[in-house]
Amino acid sequence: MSFSHITHLRHVDLAVADYKQQVTFYRDHWGLTEVATDSGVSYFAAAGSPEQYVIRVRGSSDKRIDLVSFGAKDPAAVDALAEQLGQAGVSLITEPDDLQTPGSGYGFRFFDLEGRTVEVSADVEARVHRRIEEKEDIPVRLSHVVLNSPEPEKMLAWYEKHLGFRLSDTLNHPRVGDIFYFLRCSPQHHSMAIARGPHPSLQHVSFELRGIDEYMRGSGRLMRAGWEKIWGPGRHRAGENAFSYFIDPNGNTMEYTTELETVDEDRWHPHVYDVYEPETSDVWGTANPMDDFITQKMFNDPDKGLFVPPPV
DSSP: OOTTSEEEEEEEEEEESOHHHHHHIIIIIIOOEEEEEOSSEEEEEOTTOOSSOSEEEEEOSSOEEEEEEEEESSHHHHHHHHHHHHHTTOOBSSOSEEOOSTTOOEEEEEEOTTSOEEEEEEOOOOOOOOOOOTTOOSOSEEEEEEEEESOHHHHHHHHHHHHOOEEEEEEEETTTEEEEEEEESSSBSOSEEEEEOSSSEEEEEEEEOSSHHHHHHHHHHHHHTTOOEEEEEEEOSTTOOEEEEEEOTTSOEEEEEEOOOBOOTTTOOOEEEETTSHHHHOSSSOSOOOOHHHHHHHHOSOOSOTTOOOOO
16 A cells, blocks of 8 residues: 555544533634534634644534544545555445535545544645744644554554554553554654554544644643643653643543654654653653553543444
8 A cells, every 4th residue: 555645634523412612622722713613513723734624523412533534645546545445345435526524625435444434535725824923822733643442453454554554653561562553644753543442432632732832831721721631741752742631521632742753764663662661651751640540531432433424
């Protein structure tokens, strides 16, 4: 499978029970801009990103990931990927066609190995965006998404085989085995990751801020506003990015991050990091230690949308 089919992460779409609170959270606290809304569905953009939206929220009694959307370099890559997936027996939800979401474009949807809906698209109209200035503590763009899986080894193999992702680094527990795989589709260290968990679910969604000062200001602003911070501020060893994790109104974990590592494809060799070493989780040593409380929060609720396409 060609590494060049997938270029980047476009957006993550969530269904939540408390729609109004989630909209308020992203708009009034997290620093995103509500760019469209229609019948219980809201679209949020990041001010520094050309993507039409980076998060979509839909009101539903079933808490789920509606879909994860990736960009492709052009319509030909979309068609080629759809053909290859179909020949490999992957279940296509839609065939490549014009999209009916903001920015239009050309794409299709399919189920991943565990039944999450994935979308790949090209030619989506770029949104007018701007430079984020010094001391602006709002997200520049969407950084990455992490998915929980009870069989992360199989998920890693599936995304490598079918979507051409590459393994950047692995976190290993001496007794449990590999518990975290960081995957890239571009020079960015990871656009997605697979974490070992008891059930398929969202682990967290991460948003890039301009720099360390903006990241710290944003983390402090959310803490002062009373949002539950479960971990951070700190800096991970894998990816070398700073982290602060917060719980949103529907129990999902959201991350502020910055300075995610860029990989040199010709020189990079994946590392295996021991999670028992404190520096693996936090090289700074400033964050609260990773413990069962944080782990349980990030396990999240089981995804109720597996092998069921979202209505929009």
